[in-house]
Structures are given as C-alpha cells and as structure tokens.
Amino acid sequence: MTDTASLGTLRTDHGADPCGRCGQITRPTHAERRAQPRGSRAGRRLASLGVLLSVAVGAAACSSASASSTPAASSSSAAPVKTHRHHAGGPSGVVVSVSSTTLTVHTKSATSTIGLASTTKYREGGTSVTVSDLVAGDHVKIRLAKKSATPTAAVVVIVPPSVTGTVGALDASGFTLSTTSGKTDTVTTSSSTAYRSGKQPASASSLHDGDRVRVSGQLSATTGSISAASITILPAKKT
Numbered sequence: 001m002t003d004t005a006s007l008g009t010l011r012t013d014h015g016a017d018p019c020g021r022c023g024q025i026t027r028p029t030h031a032e033r034r035a036q037p038r039g040s041r042a043g044r045r046l047a048s049l050g051v052l053l054s055v056a057v058g059a060a061a062c063s064s065a066s067a068s069s070t071p072a073a074s075s076s077s078a079a080p081v082k083t084h085r086h087h088a089g090g091p092s093g094v095v096v097s098v099s100s101t102t103l104t105v106h107t108k109s110a111t112s113t114i115g116l117a118s119t120t121k122y123r124e125g126g127t128s129v130t131v132s133d134l135v136a137g138d139h140v141k142i143r144l145a146k147k148s149a150t151p152t153a154a155v156v157v158i159v160p161p162s163v164t165g166t167v168g169a170l171d172a173s174g175f176t177l178s179t180t181s182g183k184t185d186t187v188t189t190s191s192s193t194a195y196r197s198g199k200q201p202a203s204a205s206s207l208h209d210g211d212r213v214r215v216s217g218q219l220s221a222t223t224g225s226i227s228a229a230s231i232t233i234l235p236a237k238k239t
Contacts, residue, residue, distance in 0.1 A: 090142035115152035124158040186225040
C-alpha cells in the first residue's frame, strides 16, 4: 500500500496537488491548467532543453578526447629513403703518353686514354705536383671524376714502381733483376740513384751479384726497363 504521507510531497508534471484532508492526489482541471503562469511551464521546457544540451556537449567532448588520444601515424614509420654512395674507380698502369688534355695508360689488359681537365689534381709521394711532372713510364693510379660524359681523371697519383728480385750481370750502368715470378727486368742506374742496406745508407759498391734487392723507380713504357731511383739491399732469404 502506498504511503499517503510521502505522496503528500509529490507534484506531477500536470501540476497535481495532494488533497489537504485525505492526502489523495487531485489533478487540476483543464481550466486550472490554462490559468497556470506560462513562465512555470516554459521554465520546465527550458530545463529539459538544458539537460539535452548538456548531454550533447558531453558526448562531443568524449568524442574529441577519444580522437586526441589516438596517436597520429608516426613519420618514422615511413620506409627509409635509401641513398647510395658512388665511388668512381679508375685504371692503374704505366703512362704511355701525356698531353695537357689526355693521358694514355697501359694497364695489364689494355691501353686506355683518360681525359685531363683543369680541375684534375696530381700527387706524388703525398705532395701536390702538376701535369708537367707526368712523363712516359710513370706508374700511376687514377681516380675518375664521378659525373663526366667521358672518362676524365679527378686525381692522378704517381706511384714509383717497386720490384723485388735478385741481382745479376751487374755492371756500371745497371744490372738484371730476376723476380720470384720468373721474370727478368733490366735495371739502369745513374749518379742520382740512392742506395740503402736495410735501414742504413749505402753506395753502389755495396751491391753485388746475387744480392736480393728492392728497386723503385721509373718504368719505361717502351722497353720495360726500370730507371732506378732507389735500391734497397735486403737480407738474404733464410733456407
């Protein structure tokens, strides 16, 4: 059974009031409802609209927070761009001929002509030199320019050839040199040839047939002989 005391505090949406004597709920007549102030009814409608607006705003805020909490795609997830470094090599061999614009080199397999430019650099023994220091017979290593329609030297390095072998047929003008590969080279000497025995300075008189030596100098592109710049007498091989 419904507690009539508690019902005494209720008020319905239509403005029903509990009876003061019996506690029963009485509903206002149509005329009584029309007589109610418009402000009270409009207020209830505005209150309902306010609740709906609050719900809508709350839903929009939740949607915005959800969107902001979703991590954006990281740019680091993109595939890395691969870069390639190009290293331009070049031939090495003996200079056959040289001019201000071209360098012809005899390699192990062929003869190549390389272009020379105003930007080409020349080095010998760690020192900068010029194109005029290049002569036929020089042993060179060439690094080609990276971007060129035709093979063009970026750097030309003069490398004194070095050959090791055994001295034979020694005379005042030079000797023959038998290498371990079975090849025999002709070595010519001059007053400017430097001699060393191990790490000590030596002279031409220190050299004998049968000595094992290392010869550095200029290789002739035509005869294949070596004009010795330096001769180092090496310790005999242990047997």
